[in-house]
Amino acid sequence: MVYLIGLWESVRDFIATGGDVLYAVAAALFLMWVLMIERYWYLTSVFPKMKKQIIQDWNARADTKSWYAHRIREAWISEASDNLNARMLIIRTLVAMCPLIGLLGTVTGMISVFETMATQGTSNARLMAGGISMATIPTMAGMVAALSGLFISTRLEAKVKIAREKLVDSLPYH
16 A cells, blocks of 8 residues: 555656646546557457357358349448457557647746746756756657557557458358
8 A cells, every 4th residue: 555655656746747748648648548458359359259240141141152242241341340440540649649748748848947047047957957857758758658559559450450351361252
């Protein structure tokens, strides 16, 4: 319990040093990870059942050679692809937004530095240091958040592509 209190105090101090923009970085990071976990769950739990049902429905068809049968096959593959790619665009957008939110923190931190310089002069280094921290910490946090999401989202996109290709290969033209 004492460890959790110390951890919470460290996080609180980090946010206080980096400014309120870190809340936006944390919100984007949280949403990104929730969506990535949901996509991983879909790929490992839901899609295999859906794929099995599509394959069973295709194999149960008496007609798999006609133009109409091929359009049905394409429609099922398209629907499965849409389900596989659901929320992937949002994940990629959040990955791209994290560094931009961090840059917003850089701008607000630099404004704080310039405000301090204008009111207190350039001789007070301690006051300027707080603004410089507010300028650098959000940028770092945004980059770290983006890097954490970039790796996993790239892996998810590869898994989605492989899952779609396996589905297409499982629905042969007879």
